[in-house]
Amino acid sequence: MRCLLLISCSSRKSKVSGNIPAMKRYDGNTYRVIRKAFRDGSLRPDLDIKIISAKFGLIDGLSAIPYYDQRITKAVVDQLKPQITVKLNEYLKVEKYSEIYVDLGKDYLAALKGVTLPANVKQIYATGRIGQRLSSLKKWLRDSG
Numbered sequence: 001m002r003c004l005l006l007i008s009c010s011s012r013k014s015k016v017s018g019n020i021p022a023m024k025r026y027d028g029n030t031y032r033v034i035r036k037a038f039r040d041g042s043l044r045p046d047l048d049i050k051i052i053s054a055k056f057g058l059i060d061g062l063s064a065i066p067y068y069d070q071r072i073t074k075a076v077v078d079q080l081k082p083q084i085t086v087k088l089n090e091y092l093k094v095e096k097y098s099e100i101y102v103d104l105g106k107d108y109l110a111a112l113k114g115v116t117l118p119a120n121v122k123q124i125y126a127t128g129r130i131g132q133r134l135s136s137l138k139k140w141l142r143d144s145g
Helices: 029-040 074-094 106-112 130-142
Strands: 002-008 047-053 057-060 097-103 122-125
Touching: 029 130, 047 074, 047 106, 057 074, 074 106, 097 130
Parallel strands: 002 047, 002 097, 097 122
Antiparallel strands: 047 057
């Protein structure tokens, strides 16, 4: 069984022109931790990454996206929430996970209202200050389950 990581986009982005994978476009601390684990060969092999983007809604970590500058607001959440809800609910019907790790701030977390996370799946929600969240994520990313 696979594991799912749900994260938000990052205000810090690569300004490389054209479309590049979201995991390369976003350059916040969370993305740096994920890329380092990948480079080290210690990233868990059973991982799917989904991103809640303030511009594009729910996207895959490999989705090619352009540079943009848009912040999350309640209005943006209200606009994107239907798309996020439908896409994630459909995705969760197809893919079967043993764990779902959610690392979203409160504004992004509001976009998940209406999503039905499977009850029989271990759900982990990142908590604490940024350092604690990054440390927990780093440990979880390297855990082979």
